[in-house]
Amino acid sequence: MIPEKIELNRDKSSETEKLVSDTIKTENKVTCDKYDNSAFRLKDDLKDRKFRVILMSSLIFAFAVTISLIVSIFVNKPIIDGAVSSTSKVCSDIGLDLITRGGSAMDAVIGATLCETVVNPHSTSLGGSGFLIYHDKNEKTLSYDFNIMAPKNLNDQVLTQDGAILGNHSLSIGVPGMLLGFIEAQLDYGYLTWEEILKPIIKLARFGYNVTKSQEQIMQFVNYDSIICPHLKSMLFDENKEPFPAGTLRKRETYANFLEAFSKNPKKSFFTDEFAKALSKTSQNIGAMFTYSDFELYKVIKKNAIKSNYFDVTIYGCHPPCSSALVILAMKILSLYKDFNKKSLGEKLVIILKILRSTLSNTNKFDLKILEDKFAETAKESIDIVNFDWTNYKNDSTVASHVSAFDMYGGVASISTTLNSPFGAGVMTSLYGIILNDQLKQFDPPSFNNTDNKIESLKRPFSSLSPIYIYSENKACGQQISLGAYNIASNYGSNIISAVVQILQHLIYVNSTLRKTVADSLVFLVSKNRTLFINYEDLDDTTLAEIAKVFPNTAKLETPTTSINSVIYRNEKMIAYSDKRSFGEASVSSTFEKYQDLNVNNK
Template sequence: MQDGDKKFLRWLVGIAVGLLVLSCGAVVFSTTTNLQGPPSAFPCKEGMSRGGAVSTTNKHATKIGREILQAGGNVADAAIAVQLALGVAQPQSTGLGGGCFVLLFNASTGETNVIDGREEAPALFHPKIFCAEPECFNRNNVSQAQEECLCETTLPYKYAHRGGLSVGVPGVPAAMGELQAFAALPLSDLAAPAIHLADEGFPFYQHMHDKIVAHLDSLNISDASAEIYLNEARTGPKFEVGETFTNPHLADTMRELAGKGWQWYYSHLADEIIDAANSAVEPHTGRHGLLQKSDFEHYKAVRRNAVRKQLRNDLEYVGMSFPSSGGTSLAMMLKMWNVFPSSADDLGSVLEGSNDKNWTFEEARRMVDVQNTVWADRQKYMGDADFVDVPEGLLDDEYIAERRKEWVACLDAEGCSPSPTRGSEIPVPFGTPPGVEVSTTFVDRGSDRMSTTHFSIADREGNFLSMTTTIEENFGTGVTVPGRGFLLNNELTDFSFRPYPSGTGPAHAYPNAPSGERKRRRTAVGEDANTIGGKRPMSSMSPSLIFSNNEPIAAFGSPGGTRIIGSVFNALVQYLSRGASLFQAVERERMVAKNDVVYYETSYDPDYILELSALGFETSRLPAARPMPYVEAVIRKGSCYGGVADSSRFEMAEAALVE
């Protein structure tokens, strides 16, 4: 038995967990409290504890995160252990070959630390890399003779994401290295539970089975992937549901990583990653990866400032900055919603709220208008702010108020007249924020894919962490690094597939156009602002914190591609504005709009949908088998913590309390 495995088994001794399973599907773990010092004057409410809380999309990761906190670790320790565990138990969503965004509130300093672990484009990438003509793949054809690559059509997504072409330099290991600076426990201790899980295995579950079936073409590109996930004929999953899934190659990689440190990934393991990506040829296009060792040498997880927006009185939203569009979009949406309680004391606990009623039609309509209005600006202006000038005026209070007045339906509580019919005016036009000249109407429509994972953690010291982590598509590129057990991301398909609109030129380039340039990381903070790096594709990942009087009271986030922003917005409005308990905020039906179709869940009031359709909105019901993204959240009320995981939408999600 490895030393790390022995430590892991020691942690299991003496840990008692009481499980409270809520009938609607979301779960929390109820534990007793055993703190040193004087007892609190008031006990914690049901579903809450004084030791902290963990909420993730996978019960194995949640269990490990809880045990790390029980063993004396803090949120950074738990996050590293959870990330490694998710790479084992949910490899279709995240792993060592992916990227992430992290928000960490350090209670000892009062600072919110923002870590950008987004994947980065290699130097050989270029604006026309996703154009379909064969000559567009060669950068020399594009840079030396633009007419040789006309870009009349772009690659279908299914061909662009498979194989090595769309692999960006992974950021998860570098981000975990940054988190290690906040950790209390050594990496060997933090990796031990995930190593044990990979060696001993876990019951193969239905969701993982179904995703393998849906992505056979991708996984068949890689012999290393087929070895882990596919049967001998390579026609289906290697395991039946309930059988034990193991990944010994990944266990060995994590052992080596734990002994040599995170930087070893970029200095030595990089060669194996480059070989895997560059030799993975997509059979229909002949395209492959473009990674070089210098791309790994230039990579770093970047420290950035958080997006901050005062909502009302003592409530403040804190989110991720660019290249994530989530923080700015959610700040705009919440400010545009503009209905919040007078005090954070009025917010609900895990199981208790002040409003058991569901959405009114007015509220549902307002949800659609707010999302459409902000999405118009997102698609027009947002991207990697180290490469493009994203208008700071997007967060200007007066600008947001103007956009709300023009495009957002009123609520009776505001004492104003309802806005006129809007459905016939979709898409909503983008605005002109302060500092921006009136522009053309070229807008990148973007894409809609579902993947990724998220977790939220709080510890007894008041530290909070919200982290969204991904390899983009389910199973990423389908390419596993031989002998290493982890998949490579296809994050570069998050760039726009066209560099600029048809019939125009580089002067009209989309903010999120691909690029192989390297520039100074001008929006980073500290020493990172003087480093040089490649462009990072815009993301919808939205790790979020809510503050009251300069202290965090909640962490929210979700997987789910471009529906992440709308799903987190729905849950935040339920909790912050409508008086819902945390459980209700996570569980209640959602409606997501991205300035085109309005997506809603099967449980939504059908009369509301008919009314929206009558107003001219195009609506689409999501099947129960493919619901909205699942939100993971933790909260603090006084000195008590609670968490909820969205297991009604994803059966493996689970939240746990800490003693």
């Protein structure tokens, strides 16, 4: 467990206070001796005056330092350090600033994610959903599920055989739970007021932010006509229907007004009343299925996090329909290959991909029996190392956001959020400027034999989001990791799970550094043309040849698809890393280490 900062500061304060006190006594003694000992007499009055000025300045400074340290101890407000990793520098900075103002890791991830709703509206919004893990200073780890919910008045014929939504995008909008999730999570573990959290975000939305490189990249996949609402089109495209390039100053004053109104009434009643009214009015106007009453039926699901041991570490995750359980299952199967570490990189990657395929075949088996050792053993025996079965192998279109944060009170947070497709359903409410999801597409079509993810009234769909928290007592001073993956391109959703598993096997199995691990190649299977894609370019020819024996259709991705954000505490150091493939940058306090060499600044 990370030692509490308050205790550290008390110890350091006492030592510093004693040192300063001893210094004052020593300086006072020298001052007295100066006039009694002729060796210290100054012959020049001017030099004597300068000496007195220097001495008095030193005494005043020492006294001020002592007083500030004493005040820090008695008012119990230590100097607080922390780390935040998000998709953009400005959001990481906002999250870290909330910690330095006395906030918790919960305040930080909520603040950074809300910042992302402003600067990266293609990936997350309060009209979307997500999952959150929080590990508190008392060693309790909770899972928050605020995934979208199918409307009560659901047309169960909404999905066609191939999974497409009948009619326009508005039919794909589910009941969003992110705002209520934030309200309840912050009530549990937030230290700051909502006004304090939202102040910098309101300022950003009202007075302007720069279009990010991440949004510029995603606009390659966004068609002008796919955006339904005119005011959302004007936010994204210029008068020539061209996307605004990175660096363009944009404002979201309507959204700023909403955040300001919420900051003054941050209660569940705001979600079920004002928020519900605004969104249901939009729903009625565009022909969506959800209504005002759906918001009264919506509940945030809060439980103790699922967990499983893997060698000398404990992996924590969110409950299904989050994919954390699938990540844990894949890691358990991996541990059954006793000679895994002796194999070549190509052989390792093939095994991991086979495991992931086996794991994904269990998608939406919400029974936590998949975490049992016997289930992993059975799954391993069914894996065919030579052949690959593409049956029911589905890639969803999840574009997402992930934020990790540590505070020095011992709090750790890992949160993943999404709209599903870029800009969700292409709908933004005119009253509040909230972009709505198209997450009903995450249910499986009738052609799939997966009844667990069949669309039903008031049900929540499977999600590839996989926020993870890891703790190891056996590592020096207790290793802790908060991480998650997110897509920065469409139609690669299942790769979130693949990326998390590959990163974890490096961090835990190989004990690799965070910087090297995240920068390494990631390999993904894409069912659309049954091709294995490689997300980076540093695999050698021998490794590629070994992979090609099993996956003959192999290609390098021209555009990166999936990225990792993480914070790790190891060997009394806290390291934050935001994947350069998404142009992100982490923020850490000056006493900790930041890998700037692999990050691209995206203000």
